[in-house]
Amino acid sequence: MSNEPLTRLRLDIAYDGTDFAGWAKQPTLRTVQGELEAALATVLRKDPPTLTVAGRTDAGVHATGQVAHVDLTAAQLELLAKPHGRGAKPMEPTRALKKRLNGIAGLRSDVHVHDVTIAEEGFDARFSPLFRRYEYRVADAAATRNPLLRRHTVWYPATLDVDAMTESADELLGLHDWAAYCRPREGATTIRELQEFAWRRDETGVLIATLKADAFCHSMVRALVGASVSVGEHKLDGERLLGIRAEAQRTSEFKVMPAHGLTLVEVGYPEDVAARAAQTRARRDAS
Numbered sequence: 001m002s003n004e005p006l007t008r009l010r011l012d013i014a015y016d017g018t019d020f021a022g023w024a025k026q027p028t029l030r031t032v033q034g035e036l037e038a039a040l041a042t043v044l045r046k047d048p049p050t051l052t053v054a055g056r057t058d059a060g061v062h063a064t065g066q067v068a069h070v071d072l073t074a075a076q077l078e079l080l081a082k083p084h085g086r087g088a089k090p091m092e093p094t095r096a097l098k099k100r101l102n103g104i105a106g107l108r109s110d111v112h113v114h115d116v117t118i119a120e121e122g123f124d125a126r127f128s129p130l131f132r133r134y135e136y137r138v139a140d141a142a143a144t145r146n147p148l149l150r151r152h153t154v155w156y157p158a159t160l161d162v163d164a165m166t167e168s169a170d171e172l173l174g175l176h177d178w179a180a181y182c183r184p185r186e187g188a189t190t191i192r193e194l195q196e197f198a199w200r201r202d203e204t205g206v207l208i209a210t211l212k213a214d215a216f217c218h219s220m221v222r223a224l225v226g227a228s229v230s231v232g233e234h235k236l237d238g239e240r241l242l243g244i245r246a247e248a249q250r251t252s253e254f255k256v257m258p259a260h261g262l263t264l265v266e267v268g269y270p271e272d273v274a275a276r277a278a279q280t281r282a283r284r285d286a287s
Contacts, residue, residue: 006071008119009094011036011051013066015111018151018260022059023066032057032111036068039104043097044076054125054267055132058219060259062152065133065266069125094118122274125267127281131195132216133266136209136225136257140232143205153206154261160232162199162207168231168238169197169209172224172245179248181224182217190217197224207232222257230254 013036021029025037033051041048054067072080072093080093080100091099098116105111122128137153139145140160146153172194179190196212209228211221227244230236236254244251270276 004073004075006073007077008069008071008123009097010115010117010119010123010125011068011070012114012116013068013111014064014114015062015066016151017057017060017062019110020059022061023053023056032066035105035111036101036113039101040070042104043100044072044079049076052125054129055216055264057264058259061262061264062260063264066264067125067129067267067269069119069123120273122272122277123269124273124277127277128269128273129215129267129280130270130276131212131214131266131268132264133196133210133212133268134216134221135263135265136211136221136261137263138207138209138225138229138257138261139205140207143201143207146204152260152263154258156229158233160207160229161234162201162232164234164238165199165207165228165232168241169199169224169228171238172197172241176245177248178217178220178245180244180250181220181227183219183250185218188217192217192220194224197228199228219256221262222259223254225261226257227254229257 015032019030021031023032025031025033033053036051037048049070049072051068051070057063077093080096081090083090094116098113101113138156138160139153140156140158142159145155173196175191175193177191182190184190193214194211195214196210198210200208202208209225211224227236227241230253231238231241240253244253
């Protein structure tokens, strides 16, 4: 297959991360990548391709706006287009792939493929994004606690000061080394540009944090939210968040928040996806 021309497809995906051990495929563990690639193997019968994802979410983290890509040969696209089942008609390959992946998953599945499209020239789900946007939901003592939303909302026992949280979060924006707010991975940089960090209460009083960056290092969002919650509970001074970042070392002054409150809601791509991918690869290689 290495010399065959390939067509890149973009998959837009949503999942409830509760029962997944994260995105990345792992032996003996149920993961989002593992489930989708197993479904691809069923659909394509042999030589199942590998998915490349925009953001490798951790165990328990959800997504409504995840993006991945997969490269298929002409023979695989032809196989997808063939009628499937008695009386069926030929179907456009992207539509067929979406239908069959979701059909294998079933109507009560915790992972769903929203869309499958032919990717733009040079598109790379991992390296082309300009930003990833996450939301984190906290129902504090002042909020209405809805048990139907418990799988993606953290119930917090104190009333939080949203104004103090907003003020301290806004001070953190910019391009910095976030080692103090990351779980280090060997060979990975902790320098990121935090483009947005804001808090609001929805109509039920639930606190929702929105965080946007060019990329996030491991556990960065949950650590930032945890530090901000400590500010909201007046256990930590807002200015201390800057001091912790400047020290570039992990601290026990705040707790990293649980995974189930976190959702990847959007991955943003530029018009020139190929140039962006080349730029990001060069920066990663340099680090």
